[in-house]
Amino acid sequence: MPAGREVAIVGIGASKFDSVTSGISYKELMYEAAVHAYSDAGIDVRNDVGSFICCAEDFWEGNSISDEYMPDQIGAKLRPLFTVCGDGLLGLAHAYMHVLAGVSDLVVVESHSKLSDVTSKDLVEDLGFDPHFGRIPGVEPKYLAGLEMRRYLEESGNTHEDCASVVVKNKRNALRNPRAVYGDNLSNQDVLASEEIASPLTKREISSPADGSVVVVVASAAKARRLSGKNKPVWVSGISWFSDTPNVEEMDLGQALYASNSARKAYEMARIRKPLTQIDFAEIDDTYAYKELQHIEALGLAKRAGKFVSSGKADPDGQIPINVSGGSLGMGSFVEASALVRAYESALQLRGEAGKMQLHNPKRCVVQSWRGIPTQSGVTAVLSI
Amino acid sequence: MEKITSETKIGVVKDHIPLKYNYTAGVAGDRFLQLLKQGKLQASQCTQCHKLYLPPKIFCKDCFSQLNEWKDVAEDSAYVYSFTSVKKEEGPRELIALVKFDGVEGGLLGRLKSSREEPRMGMKVRPVFKQKSERTGELSDIEYFEKVNY
């Protein structure tokens, strides 16, 4: 079997994405995404799927044992199901392993956000910090993003202006994405002049919350061939995940080691030696504007990401389009589901179904996640058609 | 599939989660906090790879050894690794810094005493402890870090 062509995404589905999905429960969002994905893959979920993986975190769900609430709305009643307390791309990694391990030749991955239900988002973020040494009473948990941004800019030589260009680019890209709710035409000045939340980080450099669910159907090569209906399979050519220390005091805030390490491994699996020439586009984490720059560098897409973005090389018509979908800055942050949204948008691009955002004949992309503050964890995947 | 829409206002249950925990600091954390209460800073040391951990741990994340050695942290080696001015729900903004110490893995998070002078990256600082009677054996026993001119 050719390397990088053993496991494929054969179906994708999404619920509606919105800043607030009022009146619709997270289970109904999941059901909507699932129905779309199974129809896209051309499968009968109750008979064909041998393994289900959800990605959710109890505090964001507002429910302990939240995993127990997942089966029915994705067709997993009395089927093998487990929930990954991690981001959606980690779920894709598990699906990849399930297929290769022979657990099932058809695996479903789901992740969602109903952030509009979470009225104390800051408190949930704060509770992610170490109780003895990381939580600072009365202080906004994004203090860590402020610390990291300043350190990263200092070490990398990128500028605050460069971070503003990330926001301008992604929000402009989002205007062409019918699923994006945070599109805007801004200037660098609009970004830099917005309220300082944790200096130097300003309000407009922070992705805003969004609701939605994404379901991805993953298959073995043989199964993908048997299914091959209307969709070309999107191959998971490489996937890897790393965690650095959870201790804020010991973190290397100057670089994203979880991303550079997982990228090295994922590239190796996908036989990518020169990402700059072998990758056609990237959908990567931009929870905060500076993180996109840090991740571009970690993924080896540019040495000086700031200049790369501000000179237009990451634009849809640039050398490597980055977050053509609008990213989290343009589409919203779906917490654990953000990266599965990136994978969904990537699959559409590779299948040539990205509408007004469609790039010219892309063959291969990199999708990357970060689990947010206060973590140094993330996944990198290479998808190809 | 038909688009799911909501025509009528559907009820929302408002609730909160009043959870309580007693977080155990552990062997290393407890010792560190006891010493902190006395106004002392100690790190645990790995005898294999010579790393000093602050806040202390009983394990080395690099070589996986168990750590039993303790060493004073040279307070005059403290510097600002990064800092941020944070917006608060109420009251004035606050300066938060991650302070590191030469030759130490890790460091301490704390408040930075504001002065007319803008803080700088790499700025030398020193920890200022609360009055002995006010200390509680928590990280906040360090009231703030302040700039020093060595």
Ligand SMILES: [Zn+2]
């Ligand atoms: Zn060691």
